[in-house]
Amino acid sequence: MARDRRREDGAGPSHTEYEVGSRVSCKATFDNTYHAADVIERKTDPKSSKLRYYVHYLEFDKRLDEWVGQERVASIAKVASADALHRVASGGGSGELADQKMTRRLKRQYTEILHVPAALEELPPIDQHLEKEHQEKTKVKNIQGVELGRHEMDTWYYSPYPEPYASCHKLFLCEYTLKYFRKKKTLLRHLAKCTLRHPAGDEIYRSPPPPANDPTVVGGAVTNPPISMFEVDGKKSKVYCQNLCLLSKLFLDHKTLYYDVDPFLFYVLCEKDAQGYHIVGYFSKEKNSAEGNNLACILTLPPYQRKGYGRFLIAFSYELSKKEGRVGSPERPLSDLGAVSYRSYWTREILDVLREHKASLSIKDISDKTAIRTDDVVKTLESLSLIKYWKGDHIISVTQKIVEEHLKTIATQKNIEIDLNRLHWAPYRQEPPKK
Incomplete structure (x- = not known):
């Protein structure tokens, strides 16, 4: 799987070439430490005429996959343990112990945030086939970064932008129309003509808006700006919604909706x-969901x-x-991040209802008051150890003291309240077919 390639003039060190599928030790950009990785592409x-490798770090989510130069790749056989890997990266010395602590902290931080998806063999056969197809098609991230308004973002996943845009290292996007460009000067020409300053x-x-004496207003600038929600019909604003889907695919691994946007409504924050x-x-939300889903995709x-914006979006979907x-x-x-956000939202909402009603509620009562499906209520209560299964039924077993203790643990979570008096919305009604 690997072979030596020496310089033609006979001078200098030898370089080892690694084939696609090789397992190597690679110095990662995100923490400058060596990790076990698989070579996905080269x-x-x-x-420079040098080889570059696209690698996947085994310990982390694929959003950290990256192209690296051959100087950052070494044979994993040369290193016997994770500690030795770290010594290669840090060069040893008096700061090695501190570096090891930093590496452990980074690893803990990433494993908390970047949850590993279910193993392929755990899926049903038909899903295994679809997952293999998905993995093969999206194994190499095509666009490395995007510029959107005042922000430059490193991308996480493959997105099926059309050529020649799909081959660009970086794309430039209009933050109002989400139209994409290969060059900054082309974007600037577009912005000079674009009159739209909000979603379509x-x-x-x-x-x-915050009052003038609000502590978030510093020197006339708002550090906590007012927010708005826009409802965009996929049928009426097809191009905008397709552009939104292409952008979101850069940050969502298993998003499949790209072009068929007509059956969906998009709520843009x-x-x-x-x-x-x-x-x-x-x-996004299906106009008519057969399964009763109130949200299809969130980012x-x-x-x-x-x-706190993720929780706000979830809360908004339940208010609708x-x-x-x-x-x-x-x-x-x-x-992975969506699951974390939903668990947090369900926990807070259910605990608030239990506190308000002195815990004397059934699962159906909680579902009716929160609009959270009973299955999700049961799973959340189970995760908090607040429910028992007795004689074929789920029984809520909780006291006010326990509820208050649980609420203290999530008291520091950021929460953006929704003022329902400012929500002007009516449920979607299917238009009758034209005669």
């Missing part, structure tokens, strides 16, 4: 300032993560369900 750099849909929610409405994230863009007069649940499977 190519020759036209400028109807604004259905706008939070109140924006921050507002003097320049316009800047996209933060979105969720908060990387610069806005860990600010309440207006429709029915319970809802997200479409499965959830992404």
Whole structure:
């Protein structure tokens, strides 16, 4: 699987070539430490004539896959343990112990955030086939970065942008139309002519602006800007919604909706300032879901993560369900970050209801008050050890003291409240066919 390639002039060290499928030790960009990795693809750099490898780090989610130069790749056989791998990366010395602690902290941080998906053999046969097809098609990330408004973002996954855009190292996007360009100057020419300063849909929610004496207003600038939600019909604004799907695929591994956007509504969350409405994230929803799902896909863009926006989007989807007069649940499977956000949302909502009603509620009561499906209520209560199975029924077993203790553990989570008086929305009604 590997072979030596020496310089033609006979001078200098030898370089080992690694074939696709080889397992190697690679110095990762995200922590500058060697990790076990598989070679997914390789190519020759036209400028330096050196080999570059696209590698997947075995310990981490594929969003950290990357192209690396051959100087960052070593034979895994040369290293006997993870400690030795670290010594190769750090060069030893008096700071080695501190470096080891930093590596352990980084590994813990990444494994907390980047959950590994279910193993292929755990899936049913038909799903295994589809998963293999998906993995083969998306194994190499095609676009490495995007510039969207004032943010530059490293991408996480493959997205099926059309050629020649799919072959670009970096794309430039208009944050109002999500139209994509290969060059910055082309984007600037587009922006000079573009009059749109918000998503292509109807604004259905706008939070109140902060008062002048608000602590988030510093020197006239708002550090916690007002937010708005726009409802975009996939049938009426097809190009915008397709562009949104292509953008989101860069950050969602198992998103499959790209072009058939007609059956969906898209709810786009924006921050507002003097320049316009800047996209933060979105969720999509089927106009008529046979399974009763109130959300199909959800994404908060990387610069806005860990600010409470993911929970806001989830809460917004349930507020729409309440207006429709029915319970809802997200479409499965959830992404890793989506699953974490939903568990957090369900936990807080259910605990709040139990506290308000002194824990004297049935599962059906909780579902009716929160619009959370009973299956999700049961799983959340089980995760909190607040439910027992007795004589064929689930019985809630909880006291107010236990509820308060659980609420204390999540008290520091960021939570953006929804002012329902500012939500102007009516449930979607299917238009009758034209005669």
